[in-house]
Amino acid sequence: MAEQGNGSVLQFAPFQSSVDEGFWHRLSSLKLNKLGIDDSPIPITGFYAPCSHSQVSNHLTLLAESLPSESSEQSTVPTTSQGNRNRCSVPGILYNTNTVEGFHSLDKMSLLKAEAKKIWEDIHIGKAVEDSSVLLRFLLISFADLKKWSFHYWFAFPALVLDPPATLVDLRPASQWFSLEEAESVSAACNMWRNSSSTADVPFFLVSVDSNSNATIKHLKDWDTCKSNNQKLLFGFYDPCHLPNNPGWPLRNFLAFICSRWNLKSVRFFCYRENRGFADLALSLVGEALIAVPQGWKDHQCVPNAVGWELNKGRKVPRCISLAKSMDPTRLAISAA
Amino acid sequence: MVLSQKLHEAFKGTVERITGPRTVSAFKEKGVLSVTEFVVAGDNLVSKCPTWSWESGDPSKRKPYLPPEKQYLITRNVPCLRRAASVEEEYEAAGGEVLLDNEDNDGWLATHGKPNDKNAEEENLPSMESLEISTNKAVKSIPSYFGGEDEEDIPDMADFEEPDNIEDDPATLQSTYIVAHEPDDDNILRTRTYDVSITYDKYYQTPRVWLTGYDESRMLLQPELVLEDVSQDHARKTVTIEDHPHMPGKHASVHPCRHGAVMKKIIDVLMSRGVEPEVDKYLFLFLKFVASVIPTIEYDYTMDFDLGSSSS
Numbered sequence: 088m089a090e091q092g093n094g095s096v097l098q099f100a101p102f103q104s105s106v107d108e109g110f111w112h113r114l115s116s117l118k119l120n121k122l123g124i125d126d127s128p129i130p131i132t133g134f135y136a137p138c139s140h141s142q143v144s145n146h147l148t149l150l151a152e153s154l155p156s157e158s159s160e161q162s163t164v165p166t167t168s169q170g171n172r173n174r175c176s177v178p179g180i181l182y183n184t185n186t187v188e189g190f191h192s193l194d195k196m197s198l199l200k201a202e203a204k205k206i207w208e209d210i211h212i213g214k215a216v217e218d219s220s221v222l223l224r225f226l227l228i229s230f231a232d233l234k235k236w237s238f239h240y241w242f243a244f245p246a247l248v249l250d251p252p253a254t255l256v257d258l259r260p261a262s263q264w265f266s267l268e269e270a271e272s273v274s275a276a277c278n279m280w281r282n283s284s285s286t287a288d289v290p291f292f293l294v295s296v297d298s299n300s301n302a303t304i305k306h307l308k309d310w311d312t313c314k315s316n317n318q319k320l321l322f323g324f325y326d327p328c329h330l331p332n333n334p335g336w337p338l339r340n341f342l343a344f345i346c347s348r349w350n351l352k353s354v355r356f357f358c359y360r361e362n363r364g365f366a367d368l369a370l371s372l373v374g375e376a377l378i379a380v381p382q383g384w385k386d387h388q389c390v391p392n393a394v395g396w397e398l399n400k401g402r403k404v405p406r407c408i409s410l411a412k413s414m415d416p417t418r419l420a421i422s423a424a
Numbered sequence: 425m426v427l428s429q430k431l432h433e434a435f436k437g438t439v440e441r442i443t444g445p446r447t448v449s450a451f452k453e454k455g456v457l458s459v460t461e462f463v464v465a466g467d468n469l470v471s472k473c474p475t476w477s478w479e480s481g482d483p484s485k486r487k488p489y490l491p492p493e494k495q496y497l498i499t500r501n502v503p504c505l506r507r508a509a510s511v512e513e514e515y516e517a518a519g520g521e522v523l524l525d526n527e528d529n530d531g532w533l534a535t536h537g538k539p540n541d542k543n544a545e546e547e548n549l550p551s552m553e554s555l556e557i558s559t560n561k562a563v564k565s566i567p568s569y570f571g572g573e574d575e576e577d578i579p580d581m582a583d584f585e586e587p588d589n590i591e592d593d594p595a596t597l598q599s600t601y602i603v604a605h606e607p608d609d610d611n612i613l614r615t616r617t618y619d620v621s622i623t624y625d626k627y628y629q630t631p632r633v634w635l636t637g638y639d640e641s642r643m644l645l646q647p648e649l650v651l652e653d654v655s656q657d658h659a660r661k662t663v664t665i666e667d668h669p670h671m672p673g674k675h676a677s678v679h680p681c682r683h684g685a686v687m688k689k690i691i692d693v694l695m696s697r698g699v700e701p702e703v704d705k706y707l708f709l710f711l712k713f714v715a716s717v718i719p720t721i722e723y724d725y726t727m728d729f730d731l732g733s734s735s736s
Contacts, residue, residue, distance in 0.1 A: 098597040105501070105642040107619075109482070112672040139475055140722070143503040143617055146642055151482065151672075173477045173500065252595040281474075333597050363724045364474030394593045400641050408644060413673035 094254030097376050100328040102147055102225075102336040104242040104397055109151030111231070111238050111410055114183065118231055121157050126189075129155065129181045133225055134174040135290075137325040138360040141370055144335070145327035147177060147225060147244070154181075170284030172364075175325060179225040190230035190239055190405075195396060202226045203245045203393030210344045211387045216308050219291035222340040228405075236414040241405040242397040246339040250381045250392070253342055253354075258332065258374035261357060268300035269319075270368050277323075277359060277366040280304040291341055294321040294357050310349065319355075321373065326358035334358045334372060336395075343391070346378045353377055429664070436627045445489040446629045451703045452695070455687030456629035459489050461703045465631075466497050466622070468704040469711075473724040475499045479621075481670030490624060496670050497622040497707075504616045504637075504721045507652045615640050616653065620723045622707070623669050630683035631707060633714050634668050635676040635721070650676040658717045678717050686713055 122129075131154055133147045182198065184190045202224055208214075209221040229240040262270055273294060280286045286304075293305040296319040304323070305313060313320055322345055328335030338356060345354050358372040383389045399406050411418055446458040457465065470476050478494045480486070486495060619636040637645035637653065651659040654676070662682070668675045690709050694701045701709070711725035 096594050098595055100597045103642055105638065107671075108636075108644060108673045109671055139501075140503050142505060143501060143615060145501055148500065171477055172474060248593060249595070330597075339595070363726060394596060406643070410673070412646075 094256050094377060097253040097255040097374075098333055099246070099339050100144065100330050100333045100335050101395075101397065102244040102327065103144060104227075105146035105148045106240070106408070107148065107150045108410065108413065110149040110153055111408070112414070113151040113154045113157075114229070114231055114238075115233055115236075115414065117154060117157055118183070118233065122183075124185055126183060126185050129183065131155075131179045131181045131227065133177040133179050135177060135223070135325070135327055136173045136175060138327055138329045138335075138370070139362065139364060141329060141362065141367075144329045147223075147242070147327075149227075153179075170287050172281050172287040175220065175288040175290050177220050177223040177225060179227060182226075182228045184228070184230045187230050187232065187239065190228065193228050195228070195241075195243070198226060198228065199243050199245050199393050199395060200390065202243070203247060204390045206245060206247060206340055207387075207390050210340075210347055213348075215344050216348075219289065219307055222291065222344055223337055235409070236411040237407060237409040239405050239407045244336055244395040244397065245393045246336060246395045247343040248392040248394055249339075249343060249346070249378060251379055253376040253378045256353075256375040256377055258334075258372055260331070260369050261371040261373045262368040264373035265296070265368065266300060269296050269302060272296070272300055272302040274366040274368055276302045276304045281361075281366070290325040290337065292323045294323045295319065296321075321355045321357040323357035323359050326360050326371070328358070329360065329370070331372075334374065342376060342378060346380055347384055350380065351378070352380070433666075440626045443626075445626055449703065450629075451706065452691055452701065453688075454629075455684040455689075455691055457624070457631065457703070457706060458629070459624065459626075461706065462624045462631065463491065463494055464704050465706040466494060469497060469707045469725075472708075473499075473726055475502075475724050479670070482672070485670050487624070487626075487669070489626070496624070498619060499621075499723050500619045502618045502620055502721055502723045504618055504653050506720045508655050508718070508720050616645065617642065618653075618721050618723070620721065621668070621671070625680045625683075628680040628683060630680045630687065631710055632680045632683070633678045633711075633718075634671075635718065636671075637676075647674050647676050653718060653720055655717050655719055663717060678714060683710070 131149065133149055133153060135147045136145050138145050180202065182193060184193065206215075206222060206224050215221050224245060226243040226245060227240060228243075229238060231238050261273070265273055273296065276294070280289075280292065286292075289306070291307055293307060293310060293313055294302060295305060295313050295316070296302045297316070298318070322341065324337050324341055326335040326337065334356065335358065338358070341356070342354060345351055354376050356374050356376065358374070359366070360370040360372075361367055362370060381391065384391070396403065413419075446456065447460070449458055449461060450456050451458075451461060466478065470478060476497050476499045479496055479498050480493050481495045486492060617638045619638075621634045621636070622631045623634065624630075625632040635650050635653075637647075637650040639645055647665040650665075651663065654663045658678070662679050663676055664679050665674050666677050667673075668677075687706070687710060690713060691701050708725050711723065715725070
């Protein structure tokens with residue numbers, strides 16, 4: 088076992104949500120024209136991208152296209168533009184209740200657990216290796232008050248809890264961790280990965296650096312071939328967070344995935360961040376975390392605890408937005424008169 | 425909306441319906457863009473500044489003269505660290521602003537978010553010979569920064585606060601919701617973010633910029649509050665609040681009525697310096713001058729390459 092006494096608990100910056108007005112407009116029209124009082128959960132798609140500015144984090148964004156379109160008979164996952172580097176798709180689920188009471192009485196703990204179970208299963212059946220975005224699964228509960236044109240909602244970004252928590256051995260800007268030659272090669276490789284439409288929206292990857300300082304970015308499924316080559320190997324992910332001392336939320340489930348799939352006790356991770364759309368290794372971080380595989384993780388039936396309800400200005404309350412100004416026909420008529 | 429503006433919108437809508445889109449290039453002569461040139465310039469912006477991307481938008485609002493997957497351009501989550509009014513105070517202290525167009529009082533201001541931090545080549549772009557220092561710009565104070573949250577219809581959610589023990593996890597970083605870099609000693613102003621979009625205005629035959637603002641917890645800003653991030657000389661004059669052609673709701677927009685004339689001036693300045701402007705660089709020039717209207721919204725329009733082919 089690795090010595091853990093020296094490291095501090097690795098703390099992750101929570102994911103933040105952002106909802107485009109278009110999402111609520113499409114939800115309203117779906118509710119009025121198609122769903123009626125049917126309140127069964129709806130599969131939705133969120134979008135995110137690596138942090139691209141040193142002073143603000145990126146968000147998980149919902150757009151009109153996040154919802155299935157009204158016309159499609161089969162309301163499965165909506166079709167989205169593949170390979171858009173500013174829109175990495177993340178699977179999510181929406182529970183939209185018919186009443187405000189229904190909204191407040193939803194069992195948030197068990198809904199979160201249910202999503203965590205999906206993530207846990209995708210890790211164990213290996214789906215996360217093929218489609219890593221399932222590690223980012225999210226949950227949205229809402230009540231659309233179509234009489235007042237206001238929307239109550241609450242996001243959760245389920246994260247499997249490591250118990251005991253991972254400890255941090257080292258964390259610094261990637262530009263300091265890599266040599267100058269390595270950093271150049273890593274930047275170039277990352278920019279290539281982000282520019283290719285087949286990989287631009289793949290948020291988890293491997294960074295392998297050989298003894299000649301040549302870096303390559305590989306898919307997670309290539310881990311077995313990479314690990315034997317005696318190269319520097321890092322677990323990379325698109326980090327939406329901009330903070331210099333904390334990795335963002337996606338690393339949580341990634342660590343859980345790495346530790347349960349490959350049974351690693353020490354993980355070298357790479358928080359990939361950009362500046363104005365290009366790799367920025369001064370903003371990106373490299374860290375090393377120690378993980379003690381929690382008791383019971385060998386048992387697939389035993390789902391770990393999960394956390395992840397989003398706070399609203401530091402408080403455990405739902406959010407509410409009023410769109411009466413752009414949706415209420417009477418107000419629209421007045422402003423148009 | 426005032427009546428004259430409404431009448432004009434109706435007139436503009438009719439003209440747009442009955443006239444075809446511009447097909448002949450008049451980029452150098454009038455500073456305007458044809459539909460094809462808009463797409464070419466947009467493609468170049470997306471490839472040089474990858475935070476921008478093309479969007480297809482609401483299918484029911486699609487413009488038939490533009491490719492379905494290239495209806496408008498957008499860059500999301502653009503930081504705005506300070507309100508424009510505070511920047512203007514700095515400019516007052518530094519000697520005021522410079523007018524790019526000195527024939528009328530409503531000309532474009534050649535201000536930028538951060539004075540003196542660009543290289544000389546870039547700063548010289550608007551020709552300095554014809555500029556005039558204006559001295560009597562009053563800075564208007566903005567009464568409320570958080571008016572948007574006092575929306576009458578929103579009930580107080582404190583009643584529904586969850587018990588504190590819902591989640592207690594040592595690995596979650598606490599209170600990160602204020603992402604702001606607090607400016608100097610004013611703790612009221614906080615980081616806002618913007619979605620900036622560019623549409624093609626068929627009537628004026630120029631691009632048009634739209635702003636959707638969010639507060640520091642990423643909640644939608646009322647369009648009126650967006651005006652705080654507009655240079656106060658332009659708020660409610662050149663920047664108005666209107667329906668977005670591809671998205672729902674009202675958004676602040678830089679009115680395109682003088683875009684052609686301003687672009688023509690910039691192009692003339694370039695040509696007088698022996699630079700032949702290329703049409704695919706149009707949006708970089710355009711975004712540079714839009715920065716004088718929204719000086720603190722830090723969208724990307726990097727120009728670390730030639731603006732055109734030099735004829736000398």
